Amino acid sequence: MVSTVVFWLAAAVAIVGAGGVLLAKHPVHSALSLVLNLAALGVLFLLLHAEFLAVVEILVYAGAVMVLFLFVVTLLMAGTKTPRDEGRFRLAYQYLLAGLFGLILFVLVAHALVGADWMSSLAATNAGGSFGSIAAFGTALFTKYLLPFELTAVVLLVAVIGVIFLGREHGATRK
């Protein structure tokens, strides 16, 4: 019962957060809305027995990543300026079409989901066994999914080298 209430609350918060990202004029507001959304998602993860990921979501995402965002927002002086107004309607029907097709996408997917009858039979509580535990997670990560895990190392390397390259003053390091 509690979980139902928590779900609806978290869902509402997540939607509000998403709406904030979508609508907020200032990027900082958007970023904060996204943090809200991510936090709500963390709660939902908990409900689904993904405790570890809930923590990761909140720590890494809502924490580290979003801080990075805010950092850049403030770094870019230009970022604080809103785009020129005269350009707003340059792609006038962009808004209309984006909204429309976003809606259609949602309807299409939701249509498929609603039609899936197995969905109603879920017990939110104890799924049994070690599902969702850190141990199970670690086992999976280091055994069955070792290759993707290894590949994340490359991804991070790319990030490091890429950011170093991009962050370097152009032409300062060569010649």
Add this chain to the structure above:
Amino acid sequence: MQDAIGILLLPALGSLIAAVFGRALGRKATSYITVGAMAAAFLWTVSVVWRLLALPPAQRSFDPVYWQWIHAGALQVHFGLLIDPLSATFLLIVTGIGFLIHLYSIGYMEGDPNFQRFFSYLNLFALAMLLLVTADNFLFLLVGWGGVGVASYLLIGFWHTRPSAVTAARKALVLNVAGDVGIMLALFILVMTLGRVSYAGVFSHVSSLTSLQVELVAFLLYLGAAAKSAQFPLHVWLPDAMEGPTPVSALIHAATMVTAGVYLVARAYPIFHAAPVAAEWVAGIGAFTALFAATIAIVQNDIKRVIAYSTVSQLGYMFLAVGISAYAAGIFHLTMHAFFKALLFLGAGSVIHALSNEQDMRKMGGLKKYMPITYWTFLIGAAANAGVPLFSGFFSKDAILGQALASGHFWLWLVGVVAAFFSALYIFRLFFLVFHGKYRGDAHPHESPPVMTVPLVVLSIGALLGGYVAVPGAWNLFDQWLQPVFSRYPGGILPAAAAAPNWGAIALTSVIVLAAVYVAWRYFAGDVVREELPAALRPIHKVLYNKYYIDELGHAVFVWTVDRLAILADLFDRVVVDGIGMGMARLVWGWGEALSPYESGYIRRYGLAVLIGGVCVVAFLTLVQ
């Protein structure tokens, strides 16, 4: 008779040598070679004829085959020569008169910068003509047929810097080719129906053709013959062809080539015999042409043009003859005509030569005293042409008219008689205008050199005496000579030919002819040319002088139309056909251009495309299935 091909090879070699080495050999050597080739060919022909005569009449036919020309499906043709009295007659005419005209040309063409080329063309013509008359099948007949057309084209346009000569040459060629097409089509029908094109093969199977087919073949053959022999309304090229040098007119447009049509009809007599409609048509058009051309000839002022229309008229007589199946008579007239018409042309050439290329008779007159040889020979020629009794033309023309009457073609006979009156009138008008009265020109007339007068004399002997091979009521050597040819297949001999001569008719024609000569003498032998005409005659004169406006009509109907059509088609090609291709290209390009706005450079727009595309994909997969 295998060696008869030598008659063809001689002029072929002569032509080739004159064409390739003419410049190196020089004028004299070239003329010796080419004239020599003709002389040798003539002698060779004589020997062939001699050997023919040595045989019994029924065996006077040889058909040596030399090689297989083509063997492609239904079309199987051999190259072979047919030597029989008919072709031998033509061989004699072509090589004999051809030799004389070659000889004459040495004098006439003296001083022309393209002397060698001229002789090369002359020999080429002789080759083609010989091939035409000796071929043993329709296909090689067509080869010779086309060959004489081209040689004639080359010779008409010989003085190619004259625009009128160039035009005349083109006209002649195109009309001749139109005639060739007729023969080609006839040939296709024969190939389709009989699978044969050789004379022997075709003629012995004529009976297996339906009457429609045979009429069609006959008409198509006649189309070719009419074009070549200048029958109405395809005659228009012949007077224009007088733009060529005069020996050419004599050889090609009087003595030989234009008679090829008569030869064709005579040769194909089994077909025409089986096609009565076509045969009547041939005779009718022939008679009409005889009258029609003769009337035009009366009012022309150009000496060669008069003789040209005279030729057309005489050819009409010949077609009249072959149309009523009086083949031997037709060929007889053809032979006589070869003599006197060549004589007339060469005589005219002699006059023109003497007057420094003056051709207008109004500027001649009184030449009798300057050019006696030309005068006397020309007189013989004119008399023969007019059919003055006891001259060769008299015998041959009366043979035709007599058989027309005897075979029941009264109207044709009547037209022939009327035409005979005009024939005498125009030729003696010419004669008196040129040789009698006072000289009206400003050149210095003089007699031509012997190289030109000797042929005149020789021909005049033929024109004077040739007719006596067939004296009505007495003997007819000519018919006997040709008899084996025309008795091989049914229909060659007119039953009426055996009938006794109609002395009344002969007398009537003779009187009419003499009356015409008198009228001519009365009106045209004076010192001055009478320009004024009675008012009633003026419109008639105008129509006649303008040749019934046939040239203009033909020009308007064919030349003008085709030219306009060509320009339209060209426009169509450039605008529509090319336009469609280019238009499609431009359309495709336009599509490419039209895509440009979608590649707007805006990231969000790209994203929108991804979203829309993605939604469509999902919708397709989830809903359409």
Add this chain to the structure above:
Amino acid sequence: MNFPVINPLSVLPEIILLATSIVALFIALFLPDRRGHQLNYLGLVGVLAAIAVLPMLWAKVEVGFGGAIVSDHFALAMDAAILVSALAAFLLGLREVEPGADYVALVLWAALGMMVLTSAVELLSIFLGLEVLSLPLYVLAGFRRDRTTSKEAAMKYLLMGAFSSGIFLYGLAFLYGATGKVSLASIQAAILQNFTSHPLFLEIGAGLVAVGLAFKLALVPFHQWVPDVYEGSPTPVTAFMSVGTKAAAFGALVRILTVALPAGIVHWQPLIAFLAVLTLLFGNLAALRQTNMKRMLAYSGIAQAGYLVVAIAANSQMGVGAGMFYVVAYAFMNIGAFAVVAALSGQNEEGAEIASYRGLAYRRPWLAVSMTVFLLALASIPPLVGFPGKFYILRAAVSSGGVLLAIAIVVGTMISLYYYLRPVLLMFTHSEETESPFPATAHWTAHVTVGVMLAGTLVLGILPGLLTGPLQNAVHAIYGL
């Protein structure tokens, strides 16, 4: 814990690339910056070493990481195309991009990601492969930070790439959701045993995954980033990604669609066919009006992807073989064309304007003739490699009943003749100008690239049999999964 059998052989080329990149980064610490470009040769050696081990691995199918990745013939063939394009990135890079350890490492990693994408048989690795491929390319596209167009390319690529990755990821989620499995084999097995939670999940998953890969393959309407990014990126990078990315995405699409998702149950076939036709028509039409060689080649690349996807739409072993052949063919001719552009360019893409090619045949005959060969090959004129490539695809299309697809290919090719052959005409037209816009000489490596690609274009064009036999095995391998 049961640790999986890693089997390093299955990822040997990947390991070589990774090791090379690490070594390069390490050496860079000790190397003076002005000699940084020499690391380029190290990268070259690394790629060559990776190519060298491919034949060794050909003998046997290696499965690694507990079945997450296989090194089968299909993967190896695609790896070859990818490595060749990586080779081009190094060979052509010396002049335009001022390469250092970063360039070398990024190219190697991108190549690694591509190779993983083609050989991974499990959704997580596929996703990681896609990301390892994408992230370095975002940076590489903007490698010439001094150029507005390069930066713009990076930005557009990044935003669109991340956006489409999201869509792709959602598709993976649905594939996972439909069966609860992540390995392609077990997904296929589940589908075949009718053990799916909801058939629509499969359809949605297939659709979204296809969209994500179609984005990488540059299929219409997911292609719009391509012209901008290809034009803006440094030419060596363009050459690299135009071929490598397509090969990788093709590999993944083949593995996911034709192998894991039987067309009889998941109805992607008409969809892919439609996308293919749309793509090849659109690409060809849009290429007509281009004046920039790189942009023209970008649109041409879109069209070529259309042909390639026809091979998938054929949904047959022959189709897969045809697609593989075409990838290799495309590698040779497309890289060749870009190599000529690079050879004609100094620092500033002088070789990009088509108009400046006028009279090239009389000034730089070797490059002009080579360019002619590459363009003719792209136009699929025999006896160049593009022709057997297209022939193979037509063959696959016709034999799966897709005569209309074949006609579409033909119509597209007809349109393409114009833009492929106009530069040829231009090169062979005498020019009045004496001033050449191009630098007088090209780096020798560019000539080598042109030469190698020319050889490939000609040899495989004349003797396609060299490749068709091995590819046949490769196809059997992938279906034998």
Add this chain to the structure above:
Amino acid sequence: MLDLLFFLPIAGAILLFLLPQRVARPVAFAVALLTLVVSCVLIPSAFSAGGSYGLLTSVTWVQAWGIHWALGLDGLSLVLTILTTLITTVAIAWTPSRDRTYYVLFLLLEAFSLGTFLAADLFMFYVFWEAMIIPAYLLIAGYGGQRRARAALKFLIYSLAPSLLMLVAIVGLGYEAFLQLGHWSFSLMALRHLVLPVGVQMWVFAGFAVAFLVKIPVFPFHSWMPDAYAEAPAPVTAMLSAVLSKTALYGFLRIALPLMPVAAHRFAPALAVLALISILYGAIVALAQRDGKLVIGYSSLSHLGLVLLGIAALSYTGLEGAVLQMVNHGIYIAALFLLFGVVEERLGTRDLQGMGGLEARGPILAGLFLVAVLTALGLPGLQGFAGEITVLSGIYLVHPVWAWIAVVSVILAAAYFIRLFQKVAHGTAPTEGHEGKRPEIGGVQIALVAPLILLMFVLGFYPNPVPRAVSRPLKSVTQTVGVATTPRPAATSEVAGK
């Protein structure tokens, strides 16, 4: 030996790259001549007994696709091979070029054309067919007249685009082979054994036909022709018209008719209509041209229309005539273009209004041109007539009406060819300019064109070798097409081919 025929010019082309510029012309000529000699040496082997080909080389080319490197020589390919080698030999050395590439491209053009005629495998046929277009394209683009760029591109796109439909058709045939024989095959001999469903025949035939019709060209697909013929240098135009157009007609005989007999019957009326339009249309448009080269070009449209009509008649005689006319057309059209090229070069214009007087100033050239013109207009006794009469009688046998219509063009041909000749040769020379150069043909060119002129006479009076050479292949074609040919004498009882 057959491969030699193809590789000889290829080797020559490579050799030319290595040799200095100044020997390019003689070497190219020598290579072409050698090829001609080889093709003549092969004459006896084309008729040796055995299968449908007298000489056949076949090596597996692409195993997986069932493609063979197969070259076959029979009477049909032989006559066209000799035509190709002959015309190339004459044309390649016709005008000196300052550029070695010219000769290289020319030899490549020869090699690929030969390949097309010799290919015994459809895949190879297509490869050569397409490859042939490229050197031709570059020859027009690199050495043509003022508007060559447009002309070349147009030629190229018109040539290549429809060929792609043919490619689809070829693939379709290969697939049918797979369905029926169990393996992919493009071998002409193997494909003959197929029994194709009518529907397949129809679309496959259509694919081939479109490609062929454009290449011939036939109305309304000819609009590349005026540009390309006019702008290409004379020897290249000669090759385009004399050789390249024949590849398409050959394609009908070798591929389209025997492999798709039912479709051939169904399409024949359509082909005939197009052919008839081409015949008349080409002739009419030729009358209006001011550009001499285009008069010849449109005449070619008309004459090749007649050849196509002969093919569409589907009668044995028609086919024999068509092949004969192909050979004849190849010879006289090449001579016409080459000789007119000299006129153009000397006078500096192609505009007929600005010409004239050649007969006086260049009598040899005028004489040679005259012979070529007379041959072209079908003067009986010259070679053009032989083909014309055979093909027309072949048509008449089956469709008299077609022949009646087509024969009109003979008259028109006389009109436009004579107009052409008269504009060039007659009248007075243009007064302005051109006085410097004597409009006479050079000795080398006389020697080069002499064989062609000679052939016009020889084949005019003895055309039989050509129909005899092609009778066996054509009989096998008509047998497949299943048309009752005309009653032939007993000699035909021997069965040719399969």
Add this chain to the structure above:
Amino acid sequence: MVPLSYYLILSALLFSIGTVGVLVRRNPLQMFMSIELMWNAVNLSFITFARQYTNMAGHVFVFLVITVAAAEVAIGLAIIVVVFRTREHADVDELNAMKG
């Protein structure tokens, strides 16, 4: 008890909002945030599915996605900084030097 499909529908809603966000925002940072929204919506789906099948693969997937997203954000932000540092406005619409 809330059926699992609710989670998935929520996920779909968030995903759709994310996509719309990418398409309507002109500030690159906000676009990027919208993309993060999409990715996280997917994460929710993964975890839901994992819960349904009690299968850890979904969890691992989410973990990897978060890692990759972090790296992507790092690179993305760096590129945004490079591009827009010199510009007055952070407006992706101004990036249209290349088009057509």
